[in-house]
Amino acid sequence: MSHYQRIACLCTEAVETLYLLGAQDLIAGISGFTVYPPEARQHKPKISGFSSGKLEKILAVEPDLVVAFSSLQSDILKDVAAAGVDIQHFNHHDLAGVLRMVRVxxxxxxxxxxxxxxxxxxxxxxxxxxxxxxANDAAGLPRPLVYFEEWNDPVITGIGWVGELIALAGGRDAFAELAVHKRAKERILADHREVAARAPDLIVGSWCGKRFRPETVIERDGWQDVPAVRNYGRGHIIEIKSADILAPGPTLLTRGLPQLQALIRQWHADRAAGALA
Known part of the structure; x- marks a missing residue:
């Protein structure tokens, strides 16, 4: 059976997965946002951004398959298909979808x-x-409430796979009810004080495309009594790089999950030591 020989990857998680499968020689081009593995950026031509891409640049690497993710890449895929190239469009928003992507x-x-x-x-x-x-549940240890912020202006939270990661790590997603919404614009909070009202124990920021700035978070109006803010000096507000937690591929579990677990373990240790403010 013949398989695709020249794959253009418009999403970073496809690049990572193909390398892990030992299929890196089939990659003809990658997204400029690719982070993992580092050698991909050194050896593969960059042919697109994430939400933008020029058809001519994609076709220049002569792909027989173009792989993309999310509705944000739908328009460019229409042009790719019209040009006669096969497409594989992923749009998963949960961890089960990551496993499906690997198998596909x-x-x-x-x-x-x-x-x-x-x-x-x-x-x-x-x-x-x-x-x-x-095991922690069985031992009577409480699950900390974790607020994850994927963008700051406007404030966006509640992405599905992050909520799953928080639960796997032993926490509770502060805005778990928003996970049913696939589009980011449907997960915008009308007022950032909604977060303060829920009083999260831990805060994780991952602002896609720019550095998370916790100092601006702790200065928000009405946030001073939030437990995570009171314990900011103990490392209860952290950044997880977007490449580790916003790209829905294996890195969610190999890099994102361990960081959440470490954060929650530290919270349990601080609580046991009576060190929480």
């Missing part, structure tokens, strides 16, 4: 065995985290 890319590249191994490894990671959180 394995099938498209003839790497089905590698895809099954990778999916199994990711599942083991999830199961281990879930078991640790369950």
């Amino acid at each position: 890319l394995g099938s498209l590249t003839g790497k089905t065995d590698a895809a099954e191994r990778l999916a199994a490894e990711l599942q083991v990671t999830m199961d281990a985290a879930r078991a640790e959180a369950a």
Whole structure:
């Protein structure tokens, strides 16, 4: 059976996954936002941004398949399809979708065995985290309330896979009810004081495309009594890089989840030591 030989990846998680599957030689071009693995940025031509891309630049690498993610890349995919090139458009918003993506890319590249191994490894990671959180529950340890901010102006939160990661790590998503909304504009908070009203124990920021600035968060009107702000000096407000938690590929579990687990373990340690303000 023949498989695709020249794949243009408009999303960073596809690049990461193809490298993990051992299919990196099939990658003809990558998104300029690609972070993992670092060697991809060194050796693969950059052919697009995330929400923008020129058809001519994509077609210049002569792809037989273009892989993309989210509705933000729909318009460019229409042009790619009109040009006669096959497309694979992912739009998952949960961790189950990450595993599906791994298996689909394995099938498209003839790497089905590698895809099954990778999916199994990711599942083991999830199961281990879930078991640790369950052990804490059984021991009577409370789950901290975690507020995740993916953008600051306007304030956006509640992305589905992040809520799942928070739960796996042993926490509670402060805005879990927003996870049903797929589009970011549907998860905008009308007033940032809604966050303060929920009094999160921990705050995680990941502002896509720019550095998270916790000092601006703690200065927001009405946030001074938020537990995470009161314990800011103990590291209860952190940044997780967008490449680790906003790109819905294996990195969510290999990089994003461990950082959330470390944050929650520290919170438990501070609580046990009576160090919470």
